[in-house]
Amino acid sequence: MTRTCGFDPASVEFARGHFIGGQVVEDATDHLSVARPSDLIPYADLPIGTADTVDRAVTAARQALSSSGWATQSPRERVRAMRRWADLVESHQEELGRLEALGSTRPISQVIASDVAGVAEAIRFFSEWADKLGGDVAATRSNDLGMIVSEPYGVVGAITPWNFPLSMASWKAAPALAAGNAIVLKPSELTPFSTVRLAQLAVQAGIPPGIFNVVQGTGAVTGDAITRHPGIAKISFTGSTRTGTAIMTAAAESGIKPVILELGGKSPQVVFADADLERAADCIAGSLLANAGQACVAGSRLIVERSAEAALVGLLQRKLSNIVPGHTWNASTDYAPIVSEIQARRIDRILQQSRDQGAEFVMGGQRIEGYGGAWYQPTLLTNVTAATAAVREEIFGPVLTIQAFDTEEEAYALADHPEYGLAAGVYTRDLGRAMRAMRAIQAGTVWINRYTRTMDFILPTGGYKRSGIGKDLGRQAVEQNLRHKTVLIDIGADQAAR
Ligand code: NDP
Numbered sequence: 001m002t003r004t005c006g007f008d009p010a011s012v013e014f015a016r017g018h019f020i021g022g023q024v025v026e027d028a029t030d031h032l033s034v035a036r037p038s039d040l041i042p043y044a045d046l047p048i049g050t051a052d053t054v055d056r057a058v059t060a061a062r063q064a065l066s067s068s069g070w071a072t073q074s075p076r077e078r079v080r081a082m083r084r085w086a087d088l089v090e091s092h093q094e095e096l097g098r099l100e101a102l103g104s105t106r107p108i109s110q111v112i113a114s115d116v117a118g119v120a121e122a123i124r125f126f127s128e129w130a131d132k133l134g135g136d137v138a139a140t141r142s143n144d145l146g147m148i149v150s151e152p153y154g155v156v157g158a159i160t161p162w163n164f165p166l167s168m169a170s171w172k173a174a175p176a177l178a179a180g181n182a183i184v185l186k187p188s189e190l191t192p193f194s195t196v197r198l199a200q201l202a203v204q205a206g207i208p209p210g211i212f213n214v215v216q217g218t219g220a221v222t223g224d225a226i227t228r229h230p231g232i233a234k235i236s237f238t239g240s241t242r243t244g245t246a247i248m249t250a251a252a253e254s255g256i257k258p259v260i261l262e263l264g265g266k267s268p269q270v271v272f273a274d275a276d277l278e279r280a281a282d283c284i285a286g287s288l289l290a291n292a293g294q295a296c297v298a299g300s301r302l303i304v305e306r307s308a309e310a311a312l313v314g315l316l317q318r319k320l321s322n323i324v325p326g327h328t329w330n331a332s333t334d335y336a337p338i339v340s341e342i343q344a345r346r347i348d349r350i351l352q353q354s355r356d357q358g359a360e361f362v363m364g365g366q367r368i369e370g371y372g373g374a375w376y377q378p379t380l381l382t383n384v385t386a387a388t389a390a391v392r393e394e395i396f397g398p399v400l401t402i403q404a405f406d407t408e409e410e411a412y413a414l415a416d417h418p419e420y421g422l423a424a425g426v427y428t429r430d431l432g433r434a435m436r437a438m439r440a441i442q443a444g445t446v447w448i449n450r451y452t453r454t455m456d457f458i459l460p461t462g463g464y465k466r467s468g469i470g471k472d473l474g475r476q477a478v479e480q481n482l483r484h485k486t487v488l489i490d491i492g493a494d495q496a497a498r
Pocket residue numbers: 159160161162163186187188189190217218219220222223224227238239240241243244246247262263264265295296343346394395396
């Protein structure tokens with residue numbers, strides 16, 4: 001196992017521009033100041049890419065596709081280049097890890113053990129699909145040959161969020177590249193720099209310059225320009241349902257391009273009294289503490305059988321007290337800051353509103369002071385209903401609401417959220433009940449007696465309802481980067497009989 005060391009944030013060096021055609025480009029456009037989430041101290045200026053910058057990136061991507069043979073060479077060449085890229089990610093794990101920890105909410109120990117390791121593995125996983133999805137031969141009458149031929153889109157666009165910047169960039173870029181596309185990707189303006197390093201390593205690995213471009217900037221300007229660019233054939237986005245709606249509208253207005261949306265969640269954790277409560281508490285606390293709840297799949301609504309409620313809440317209180325907040329560059333830190341003051345105020349607002357609606361705080365509810373940035377105490381709320389703000393709204397903070405049930409039917413009714421359906425956890429030793437719950441709950445992922453992803457990237461992730469359209473990860477993520485051409489050939493069987 002790698003031993004992680006803390007580091008001096010002032011020692012981290014990185015490129016501050018866009019990455020277009022294999023070069024770091026420093027535009028003379030508007031800039032905005034970027035702050036470290038750990039202490040909110042500004043540490044770099046970020047160029048805000050305009051529609052012209054996006055156009056340059058699309059032109060570079062098109063030129064790279066036509067001159068490099070990325071889409072037309074043997075797919076095994078793509079596999080080889082992507083494997084070298086994964087190896088380079090691993091050999092640069094300290095550098096990438098420091099950059100990610102400096103600029104995001106991810107503590108350095110977790111970035112090294114989980115995020116960077118996962119990025120390398122995701123790239124390898126996706127590389128292996130490059131020569132596996134060529135299409136199908138269809139059953140037709142014998143004097144015809146019907147084929148469904150898979151082809152890349154060309155240039156695809158992606159917009160990623162701030163909660164896991166490197167992981168999200170790899171989940172978007174690697175399937176797009178494996179399928180033979182070029183990509184123009186905009187990271188969140190809050191966490192922009194590590195993605196450029198990832199793209200630089202792709203070029204170093206032999207992926208042609210211009211195949212992976214990064215355009216920096218804000219969602220409203222740069223993100224919108226990517227979505228609307230006529231040369232971008234498809235968009236993949238991860239973020240809020242509100243922004244997903246804006247992206248879908250812009251994509252429709254600017255040329256009916258497909259959109260893949262991985263959006264918000266309000267995921268239930270349903271615990272039956274027969275479950276291993278100690279294990280359930282570990283999973284539920286782990287989900288709440290991971291990135292301090294700033295994860296789309298955070299299991300933020302506990303729905304527990306009444307006879308187990310007191311015991312489970314007692315266990316959770318103990319496990320949730322065991323946190324080490326601190327700057328993300330300290331090796332001992334295991335509890336993430338909230339990404340920005342705006343996000344922290346959003347948590348303040350939802351908690352205040354919930355308090356006004358009658359919610360009671362079993363623990364937490366306050367910020368943790370003393371580090372410069374915004375940390376939030378792990379918070380348990382009871383006496384809530386479906387109408388309470390903390391039950392209804394995605395919080396993106398370490399807040400768990402508690403609702404008790406008496407019957408299985410009631411459990412599933414409480415688990416059902418009117419808007420979201422991203423993920424769910426079910427805890428029981430009864431296999432039949434676990435399967436009934438799996439069928440009853442409307443969610444893109446159901447975890448049973450566990451609550452995390454593994455590095456089995458063959459398992460896709462994505463939402464039901466307003467939690468999204470399409471999937472990240474899995475074979476599906478590559479298929480979504482391919483379009484399908486139907487071919488029907490008259491093979492002249494009649495002529496053979498003549
Ligand atoms: P957003 O959904 O607004 O941001 C996610 C990404 O979309 C960022 O790169 C952002 O750019 C970009 N973006 C914003 N507006 C547009 C637009 N009109 N067109 C194209 N791209 C756009 O999330 P926020 O950062 O504002 O967070 C708000 C809430 O969203 C959180 O509290 C949380 O509930 C949810 N969220 C969900 C995530 C998930 O994984 N499902 C991830 C992040 C947030 P920029 O940051 O540069 O403005």
